[in-house]
Amino acid sequence: MARDYYGTLGVEPKATDQEIKRAYRKLARELHPDVNPDESAQARFREVSTAYEVLSDPEKRRIVDLGGDPMESGGGAGAGGFGGAGFGGGLGDVFEAFFGGGGTARGPKGRVQPGADSLLRTKLTLAECATGVTKTITVDTAILCDGCTGSGTHGDSKPIRCETCGGAGEVQSVQRSFLGQVMTSRPCPTCRGAGETIPDPCHKCGGDGRVRARRDITVKVPAGVSSGMRIRLAAQGEVGPGGGPAGDLYVEIIEQPHETFVRDGDDLHCTIRVPMVDAALGTTVTLETIIDGPTEITVDPGTQPGSVSVLRGHGMPKLRSGVRGDVHAHLEVIIPSRLDGKQSKLLQEFKNLRDRDHAEVVSTGSPNTGGLFSRLRDAFSGR
Ligand SMILES: [Zn+2]
Ligand SMILES: [Zn+2]
Numbered sequence: 001m002a003r004d005y006y007g008t009l010g011v012e013p014k015a016t017d018q019e020i021k022r023a024y025r026k027l028a029r030e031l032h033p034d035v036n037p038d039e040s041a042q043a044r045f046r047e048v049s050t051a052y053e054v055l056s057d058p059e060k061r062r063i064v065d066l067g068g069d070p071m072e073s074g075g076g077a078g079a080g081g082f083g084g085a086g087f088g089g090g091l092g093d094v095f096e097a098f099f100g101g102g103g104t105a106r107g108p109k110g111r112v113q114p115g116a117d118s119l120l121r122t123k124l125t126l127a128e129c130a131t132g133v134t135k136t137i138t139v140d141t142a143i144l145c146d147g148c149t150g151s152g153t154h155g156d157s158k159p160i161r162c163e164t165c166g167g168a169g170e171v172q173s174v175q176r177s178f179l180g181q182v183m184t185s186r187p188c189p190t191c192r193g194a195g196e197t198i199p200d201p202c203h204k205c206g207g208d209g210r211v212r213a214r215r216d217i218t219v220k221v222p223a224g225v226s227s228g229m230r231i232r233l234a235a236q237g238e239v240g241p242g243g244g245p246a247g248d249l250y251v252e253i254i255e256q257p258h259e260t261f262v263r264d265g266d267d268l269h270c271t272i273r274v275p276m277v278d279a280a281l282g283t284t285v286t287l288e289t290i291i292d293g294p295t296e297i298t299v300d301p302g303t304q305p306g307s308v309s310v311l312r313g314h315g316m317p318k319l320r321s322g323v324r325g326d327v328h329a330h331l332e333v334i335i336p337s338r339l340d341g342k343q344s345k346l347l348q349e350f351k352n353l354r355d356r357d358h359a360e361v362v363s364t365g366s367p368n369t370g371g372l373f374s375r376l377r378d379a380f381s382g383r
Pocket of ligand 1: 207
């Protein structure tokens with residue numbers, strides 16, 4: 001059965017050559033394997049290409065219009081039948097569809113290119129993150145060559161047009177693929193796409209226009225930074241080839257762990273161990289905070305294990321606002337694990353005075369147990 005080539009391209013049987021060409025280019029742009037690697041798109045692209053091959057050839061189109069199929073007569077040439085010379089006419093149109101001008105070169109990219117961004121990491125203590133700090137860091141990047149100020153040439157010599165590519169910056173090669181002959185362009189290996197070469201390069205940079213150098217730069221780190229944040233230093237990155245404008249330098253903060261505090265955003269958490277008797281009678285503890293120095297924490301009489309004492313406004317400053325988070329001191333109550341005779345006797349006396357205190361199994365429904373189940377239950381009921 002004859003295939004519907006007009007339908008494949010979405011045109012009427014009375015379509016002009018121009019209309020067929022236009023329909024084909026539109027579809028080729030959507031379906032070309034370079035654009036659309038999808039399996040079904042590729043199958044469709046083959047169909048569309050075959051349909052165009054047939055309908056753009058007056059002889060083959062006449063066979064179609066007479067109700068035949070010119071691709072069947074070729075003995076199973078079928079969908080793959082556009083390899084080689086038969087597709088010659090259509091191939092140029094594929095390139096036109098993509099490059100808008102018969103597959104011509106897109107021109108040299110020029111020798112002067114913008115430089116790349118660089119990334120450096122710097123370790124900061126929690127205190128440095130809290131207060132901000134001015135750091136001197138050593139950067140190893142490409143800087144402008146002072147021998148040629150970026151031109152890459154020695155003395156008064158000038159660059160010349162590349163002989164390999166004639167100044168186009170790219171070279172073309174023809175490859176065979178399922179599309180038939182495909183012309184591909186790649187950057188010229190001699191001038192690396194610049195279109196020109198330097199016959200007498202600068203002795204200092206070898207023609208690159210830049211040299212590697214180590215230098216110290218000063219970075220002002222604002223208060224409130226945390227791990228992963230990056231400070232951008234405009235135009236402090238790599239100078240580009242040919243002395244092109246420098247990229248940016250990014251300094252990424254790595255916050256080092258602190259021996260007392262764990263940071264959670266702007267809040268700081270620490271753990272304070274309170275002896276059993278102090279938790280029962282109440283006490284004060286001095287905490288060395290990050291910014292405010294020694295600060296007293298009151299442990300109320302009857303403090304329970306796991307309770308949290310909050311120092312409002314003693315945490316980390318929020319970046320660029322100065323509003324500060326809190327310090328959460330998690331209180332751990334320590335039960336003495338070994339008692340001497342006198343201590344045991346005293347506690348026994350204490351127990352006698354508290355004869356209503358005794359170990360008990362907690363009902364899951366009883367209020368104020370503070371136990372695991374009550375906490376779970378609260379979590380689930382959202383109390
Ligand atoms: Zn130089
Ligand atoms: Zn070249």
